[in-house]
Amino acid sequence: MLGKLIIASLLTGIISGAFITFYELVITFFTYFFFMGNPFKTIPTLPIWYLYLLPTVAIFIVNYIVSKDTNIREYGVNEIAESISQNKMILKFKTLFLKIIASALSISTGFAVGTEGPSAGLGAMIAYQIHKLFKLPPMLIKMMISVGASSGIAAIFVSPLTGISFAIENIAYQLIIKQYIGYLILASVVAFSIGVKFLDAIAFNHSLGREMHYEYIIPILIFIPFITSFIYLYLFMKKKLLHFIDFEIFKNFCKYRNYIFALIGGGVVGTILLLEPHAGFSGKEVVIYFINEEHHISIELIFTIIILRIIATTVSIYSNAVGGIFLPLMSIGALIGYGFGELLIIYYDFPIELEPFYFAAVGAAVFMGVIMKLPLTAVILSMETTFDYNVMVATGVTVILVSYLSNLYFDIKKKYITRADKL
Numbered sequence: 001m002l003g004k005l006i007i008a009s010l011l012t013g014i015i016s017g018a019f020i021t022f023y024e025l026v027i028t029f030f031t032y033f034f035f036m037g038n039p040f041k042t043i044p045t046l047p048i049w050y051l052y053l054l055p056t057v058a059i060f061i062v063n064y065i066v067s068k069d070t071n072i073r074e075y076g077v078n079e080i081a082e083s084i085s086q087n088k089m090i091l092k093f094k095t096l097f098l099k100i101i102a103s104a105l106s107i108s109t110g111f112a113v114g115t116e117g118p119s120a121g122l123g124a125m126i127a128y129q130i131h132k133l134f135k136l137p138p139m140l141i142k143m144m145i146s147v148g149a150s151s152g153i154a155a156i157f158v159s160p161l162t163g164i165s166f167a168i169e170n171i172a173y174q175l176i177i178k179q180y181i182g183y184l185i186l187a188s189v190v191a192f193s194i195g196v197k198f199l200d201a202i203a204f205n206h207s208l209g210r211e212m213h214y215e216y217i218i219p220i221l222i223f224i225p226f227i228t229s230f231i232y233l234y235l236f237m238k239k240k241l242l243h244f245i246d247f248e249i250f251k252n253f254c255k256y257r258n259y260i261f262a263l264i265g266g267g268v269v270g271t272i273l274l275l276e277p278h279a280g281f282s283g284k285e286v287v288i289y290f291i292n293e294e295h296h297i298s299i300e301l302i303f304t305i306i307i308l309r310i311i312a313t314t315v316s317i318y319s320n321a322v323g324g325i326f327l328p329l330m331s332i333g334a335l336i337g338y339g340f341g342e343l344l345i346i347y348y349d350f351p352i353e354l355e356p357f358y359f360a361a362v363g364a365a366v367f368m369g370v371i372m373k374l375p376l377t378a379v380i381l382s383m384e385t386t387f388d389y390n391v392m393v394a395t396g397v398t399v400i401l402v403s404y405l406s407n408l409y410f411d412i413k414k415k416y417i418t419r420a421d422k423l
Contacts, residue, residue, distance in 0.1 A: 004134050004136065005136070005140075005183055006183070006186065007134075008127075008130050008131070008134050008136065008144065008147075008183075009147055009183040009186045009187040009190075010186060010187070010190060011130055012123070012126060012127045012130050012144070012147050012148050012151055012187045012191075013147075013151045013186065013187035013188065013189070013190025013191040013194075014190055014191075014194065015126050015130075016122065016123040016126050016127075016148060016151035016152050016155055016187070016191045017151065017155045017190065017191035017192070017193070017194025017195050018194060019096075019100075019122055019123075019126060020119050020122065020123070020152055020155035020156050020191070020194075020195060020199075021155065021194060021195060021197075021198045021199060022100075023100050023103070023104070023115070023118065023119065023122065023156075024115065024156065024198075024199055025198075026100060026101075026104045027103075027104045027107050027108050027115065030104045030105065030108035030109075031107075031108040031281075033108075034054055034058075034108055034109055039110075039273075039277055039281070040277050040278065040285065043273055043274075043277045048274060051270045051273050051274050052266065052267060052270035052271075053266075053270075054109050054110070054270070055109045055110050055111065055265070055266045055269040055270050055273070056262070056263065056265075056266025056267065056270065057266070058105045058106065058108075058109035058111075058266075059105075059106070059109075059111065059262045059265050059266050059269075059319050059320070059321060060259070060262050060266075061105060062102045062105050062106055062262075062320065062321065062322055063258045063259070063262050063319075063320050065098055065101065065102045066102065066320055066322070067258075068098075069094070069095055069098060071095045071099075072095060072098050072099045072102050072322060073320060073322060093129070095125065096122060096125050096126070099118055099121060099122065099125075099322065100118070100122070102322040103115070103117075103118040103322040103323050105322075106316070106321035106322045106323050107281060107282050107321075107323055109269070110269045110270075110272070110273050110277075110280035110281055110312075111265070111269055111280070111281075111312070111316040111319065111321035111323065112269075112279070112280055112281065112282070112283065112309060112312035112313040112315075112316045112321075112328045113282065113313070113316050113317070113321045113322070113323025113324060113325065113328060114282045114283065114284075114323050114324040114325060114326050114327030114328050115156050115282055115284075115323065115324070115327060116152075116153055116156055116157065116324040116326040116327055117323055117324020117325070117326065118322060118323060118324065119152035119153060119155065119156035119324075120148075120149040120152045120153050120166070120324070121149075121152070122148075122152050123147075123148035123149050123150070123151040123152025123153070123155075123191070124145045124148040124149045124152070125148070126148050126151075127144040127145050127147050127148025127149075127151070127187075128141070128144065128145060128148070130144065130148075131144040143183065146167040146168075147167070147183050147187045148187070149163075149166065149167045150163040150164050150166065150167035150187060150188045150191075151163065151187040151188055151190070151191035152191070153166045153167070153188075154187075154188040154189070154191045154192040154195065155191040155192060155194060155195035155199070156195065156199070157195075158192060158195050158196045158199055158200070159192070159381070159384045159385070160188045160189045160191075160192040161380050161383075161384050162377060162380055162381045162384055163188045163191070163192070164188050165374075165376050165377040165380045165381075166374065166377050167188075168376070169373075169374050169375075169376050169377055200284075213390050216358065216390060216394065219344060219354060219359075220362070220394045220397070220398060222344075223337070223340055223359060223362070223363075223398065224398055224401050224402060224405075225405075226336070226340050227333070227336055227337070227340070227363055227366060227367065227398070227402060228402050228405045228406060230306065230310075230332070230336050230367070231367065231370055231371065231402065231406050232406070232409070232410075233310060234310050234313075234314065234332070234371065235371075235406065235410045237310060237311065237314040238314040238317065258320060261318045261319045261320070262319055262320070264315065264318075264319065265315050265316060265318070265319025265321065266319075268311065268312065268315045269312060269315070269316070272308050272311065272312050275304075275308060276301075276304060276305055276308055278305055279304075279305045279308030279309045279312055280312055282323070282327045282328060282331075283309065283327045283328045283330060283331025283332070284327055284331070286305070286309075286331040286334065286335060287330070287331060287334050287360075287364070297338070297342075299339060299342055299343065299346070302335055302338060302339040302342065303339055305335055306332060306335045306336055306339065309328065309331060309332050309335070310332060312328075313325060313328045313329070313332070316328075325371070325372070326368055326372065329367050329368040329371050329372065330364040330365070330367065330368045330381075331364070332367055333363035333364040333365070333366055333367025333368060334360040334361070334363055334364035335360070335363075336363045336367065337356070337358075337359035337360040337361065337362055337363025337364065338356045338357070338359060338360040338363070339356075340356075340359050340363070341354055341355065341356030341357070341358065341359040341360070342356050358388075358390065358391060358394075361382060361385060361386045361388070361391045361395075362382065362391055362394045362395050362398060364381075364382075364385075365378040365379070365381045365382035365385075365391075365395045365399065366378060366395055366398045366399045366402055368381070369381075369395075369399040369403075370399060370402050370403045370406055373403075375396075375399045375400060375403065378395055378399045379392060379395050379396045379399065382394075382395035
């Protein structure tokens with residue numbers, strides 16, 4: 001049995017890494033095909049009607065695909081594990097292929113969803129098939145799905161530790177961690193080794209390193225209520241405003257609910273692409289283009305993109321776009337942190353030279369960690385993307401305090417973070 005598990009974990013890592021690389025390449029191909037080149041350069045030259053038509057047609061196609069196979073829609077990894085173990089869900093290779101197409105259509109046409117949700121789902125589906133191939137005991141289904149999800153995240157983020165912690169916080173905490181953690185590590189590092197060859201890692205290049213800078217304590221204490229206010233705005237949009245529209249305004253049109261929100265989603269995403277293209281898509285480009293390449297960003301542009309990305313992400317979820325929110329939330333948090341750092345530099349005379357990239361890294365991890373209820377993953381992510389103890393410590397303190405403040409008013413349920421809230 002031990003030999004089977006080792007081989008199954010290796011195969012899961014290899015196949016997941018290959019599939020995730022293919023999935024990312026498909027998204028890139030679709031994006032450049034639909035926008036006739038790099039969208040951030042070509043969008044200003046495209047007709048306005050095209051910018052509205054493209055996401056609208058794409059999301060209608062995605063909703064049609066999902067209507068034919070509901071397993072394609074964006075489930076949480078824990079939901080997949082529970083459903084499979086209870087024989088409520090059967091994952092086929094056809095589902096795997098259609099999920100790649102539906103997610104690629106969603107992301108490549110501008111919807112603000114990320115690649116990590118489908119990547120974890122694809123890894124889970126691959127692990128499920130390998131579990132069947134090796135005829136492993138039913139009690140190991142959840143463990144194998146944890147291995148698959150971990151592999152998917154490790155490959156798409158080019159971050160093995162983040163993948164492992166993601167799987168542990170989502171599923172493996174229900175298992176005996178000491179017994180199965182080795183297989184998570186094995187599959188994750190194998191998938192990572194494939195992903196790192198072909199994909200770009202998400203990293204914050206301007207970090208301070210291992211030397212602790214205690215001068216940042218006061219700015220971080222000020223940052224806590226600052227980022228909390230934006231988390232309140234995001235949760236208000238998703239859990240109050242759009243929830244009200246869904247269940248109150250459209251309650252008499254339940255049969256046409258998906259079509260109505262697809263139409264709204266296409267219109268909103270089209271408008272956002274017209275106003276500021278960087279507010280659409282997964283959000284990875286925001287970190288790479290604006291923050292790591294040190295482009296000067298005006299305060300007005302930063303907060304414009306933040307508001308537009310919050311709108312785009314919440315509307316994308318309600319439109320049934322197939323994708324995760326890990327990356328979109330990270331991009332929102334990174335911009336909030338960067339904007340906060342710029343505001344401090346402009347309006348406050350601190351005795352030290354403040355670095356906006358520091359707050360961008362903390363904000364990215366905290367915004368994701370609070371909304372997705374993944375505090376451990378947030379801390380590990382902050383360390384793996386910066387290799388900076390200052391960022392890691394600040395993230396650990398901030399994610400816990402902001403989570404407490406956010407739960408005073410909102411009931412954040414991990415089950416519904418990637419789709420519309422239910423009554």
